[in-house]
Each structure stands twice: as structure tokens, then as C-alpha cells.
Amino acid sequence: MPEDVNIPDLHRATGVLFDLDGVLTPTAEVHMRAWQKVFDEVFARWGIAEPYTDADYYAYVDGKKRYDGVASLLRSRNVEIPWGEVTDPPEAETVCGVGNRKNDAFAAALRSEGIAPYPGSLALLESLRDASVPMGVVSSSKNAGEVLASAGIRDFFRIVVDGLVAERDHLASKPAPDMFLEGARMLGVNPASAVAVEDAVAGVASAASAGYSIVIGVDRGAGADILRAAGATLIVDDLSRLLEIA
Structure with missing residues (x-):
């Protein structure tokens, strides 16, 4: 059940911008398994005693660009390693190397298992499309294009701001407002009259810092209180809840 009951009618929004992993598709679970595998190996090899946990994922990795997540997690263990280059091989002992190792693990899992959108998310996308509401994706993942295509939902969205766009245009990682500001600009909407949907x-x-009038937090494990403290104006447990007003 949702934590809040005042559900806005998204069909009246000037635009809706969605995060991808954990909001539209259950790829957050694939990401979590990939991070667990990589950090378990890294911690064992480097002799880091405090184990990596799901709580670390939500606190240091979730929602951030890949390399920023690596650096943030390692910093939590008082570990600093060279940043390296985005072209570093996966075996490199650099932030980029560890990040690329995780990306290889994620890509392998995605291609072997495939992905489908959450049923409630797909139902909401279909309803908003039928109402001609402009929609976009704002995702820190560099794999967003592949995930959207694999899930069969790319055509719902007029624009996609992902990790590749962020890197190309030097957009700061979430929680900075840059990516959601760019999403609104590309979609041609004012954040003050638009809706953002996030789970991280x-x-x-x-x-919230980009000035969206409604920020919907989808609680897939981060915790309703934490999402609300970060700026969520509404908490739901599934996007199907947003159809109840229609």
C-alpha cells in the first residue's frame, strides 16, 4: 500500500519524466546482483573486512552514475584508488576499472535473462500515451538504451537522458539537479509544472532540487521515510497506484 493517499492525476501533467531501473523495469535487481558480485570480489582481494550489503547499494550506489557510485562506496570504507579512464579494462584496479567490471556483469545478466517492464508501470505508460502526455526517461545508467529496447518500451518516450548523455554533456550525477533539468529542457517542459518518478x-x-512540482517516490526498498526526506511529495509501492485517479 502507498504511504500517501492524495494521488495526483498524471494525465493532466505537462510532462512526466521517469527513472528507469526500479521504476519502469526490475533491472535494479540485476544491478544489485552485479554490484554484489563485483564488490564481494574486490573486498576479498583488497582485504576490506566490512562486507558489502544491500544497505550500501541504497546509500552509496543507487541512482548515481556508475563511477561516482564506485568512488562513493569505496570512500565509505576509507579506500581511495586512482580514478583511471573510461577505457580502462575491467581488471584495472581503478574506479573506472571496477565500474567497467560491474557493467560487464550487468550486461551479461541482462542478455542471458532479458527484462520486462513492471506490469503496473507498463499500464501507466499506456494510459499516459493514450492521453498524449509527453514522457521522458532520466537514468544514470549507460545501459538505458539497451534496457528500454529489451523491455520493448522505448517508443513511449520522446527523450532519454542517460549516463551516456550525462558523460557527453558533462552533467553532474544525481543527486545534483543537472540530469532532471536537462530532461525537462529536452522534453520542452517547465519542471515547476512537470512530474518526476524515482525510486532512488x-x-x-x-x-526535487531541479524544482519539479511533483516528485513521486516509488518505494522498492529504499524506505518511504528516506524518500520523503529526500524530497518526494508522494510515496507509492507500484505505479499502478497512479492509475487509481483515472
């Missing part, structure tokens, strides 16, 4: 604490904070 960093993403909620990004949308």
Missing part, C-alpha cells in the same frame, strides 16, 4: 534517494533529491 539520489534521484528523488535530484528531481
Whole structure:
């Protein structure tokens, strides 16, 4: 059940911008398994005693660009390594190397298992499309294009701001407002009259600081209180809840 009951009618919004992983598709679970695998190996090899946990994912990794997540997590263990280059091989002992190792693990899992959108998310996308509401994706993932295509939902969205766009245009990682501001600009909407939908604490904070009038937090495990403290104006447990007003 949702934590809040005052559900806005998204069909009246000037635009709706969605995060991808954990909001539209259950790829957050694939990301979590990939991070767990990589950090378990890294911690064992480097002799880091405090184990990596799901709580670390939500606190340091979730919603951030890949390399920023690596650096943030390692910093939590008082570990600093060279940043390296985006072209570093996965075995490199650099932030980029660790990030690329995780990306390889994620890509392998995605291609072997495939992905489908959450049923409630797909139902909402279909309803908003039928109402001609402009929609976009704002995702820190560089794999967003592949995930959208694999899930069969790319055509719902007029614009996609992902990790590749962020890197190309030097957009700061969530929780900075940059990515959600760019999403609104590309979609041609004012954040003050638009809606953002996020499941990550960093993403909620990004949308809130970008000035979105409604920031919907989808609680897939981060915690309703934490999402609300980050700036969510409404908490739901599934996007199907947003159809109840229609």
C-alpha cells in the first residue's frame, strides 16, 4: 500500500519524466546482483573486512552514475584508488576499472535473462500515451538504451537522458539537479509544472532540487521515510497506484 493517499492525476501533467531501473523495469535487481558480485570480489582481494550489503547499494550506489557510485562506496570504507579512464579494462584496479567490471556483469545478466517492464508501470505508460502526455526517461545508467529496447518500451518516450548523455554533456550525477533539468529542457517542459518518478534517494533529491512540482517516490526498498526526506511529495509501492485517479 502507498504511504500517501492524495494521488495526483498524471494525465493532466505537462510532462512526466521517469527513472528507469526500479521504476519502469526490475533491472535494479540485476544491478544489485552485479554490484554484489563485483564488490564481494574486490573486498576479498583488497582485504576490506566490512562486507558489502544491500544497505550500501541504497546509500552509496543507487541512482548515481556508475563511477561516482564506485568512488562513493569505496570512500565509505576509507579506500581511495586512482580514478583511471573510461577505457580502462575491467581488471584495472581503478574506479573506472571496477565500474567497467560491474557493467560487464550487468550486461551479461541482462542478455542471458532479458527484462520486462513492471506490469503496473507498463499500464501507466499506456494510459499516459493514450492521453498524449509527453514522457521522458532520466537514468544514470549507460545501459538505458539497451534496457528500454529489451523491455520493448522505448517508443513511449520522446527523450532519454542517460549516463551516456550525462558523460557527453558533462552533467553532474544525481543527486545534483543537472540530469532532471536537462530532461525537462529536452522534453520542452517547465519542471515547476512537470512530474518526476524515482525510486532512488539520489534521484528523488535530484528531481526535487531541479524544482519539479511533483516528485513521486516509488518505494522498492529504499524506505518511504528516506524518500520523503529526500524530497518526494508522494510515496507509492507500484505505479499502478497512479492509475487509481483515472
